[in-house]
Amino acid sequence: xxxxxxxxxxxxxxxxxxxxxxxxxxxxxxxxxxxxxxxxxxxxxxxxxxxxxxxxxxxxxxxxxxxxxxxxxxxxxxxxxxxxxxxxxxxxxxxxxxxxxxxxxxxxxxxx
Numbered sequence: 001x002x003x004x005x006x007x008x009x010x011x012x013x014x015x016x017x018x019x020x021x022x023x024x025x026x027x028x029x030x031x032x033x034x035x036x037x038x039x040x041x042x043x044x045x046x047x048x049x050x051x052x053x054x055x056x057x058x059x060x061x062x063x064x065x066x067x068x069x070x071x072x073x074x075x076x077x078x079x080x081x082x083x084x085x086x087x088x089x090x091x092x093x094x095x096x097x098x099x100x101x102x103x104x105x106x107x108x109x110x111x112x
Contacts (some may be wrong), residue, residue, distance in 0.1 A: 029098025
């Protein structure tokens with residue numbers, strides 16, 4: 001019985017760790033913007049907040065559903081086109097969560 005309880009506890013802990021890492025995170029999206037898309041300043045984007053407020057939440061959501069998210073990011077920040085094109089799936093999900101959370105009708109971010 002003790003072994004079964006230990007096994008079940010380990011399974012629950014492992015499951016929660018894996019689910020957390022599989023979900024997107026706006027903080028990681030913000031970090032991606034700060035590390036990889038600082039070059040967007042050349043396009044007149046002062047910071048990530050200006051990048052995110054280009055659309056409202058419905059606008060970002062519709063772009064994601066239509067598969068045109070990276071294309072729109074490239075339109076907003078042409079100088080970051082190479083970085084945007086090379087984004088991994090998890091980076092796309094995280095940056096999407098960032099722009100959705102801080103969209104024009106969303107929260108106000110504190111980012112550089």
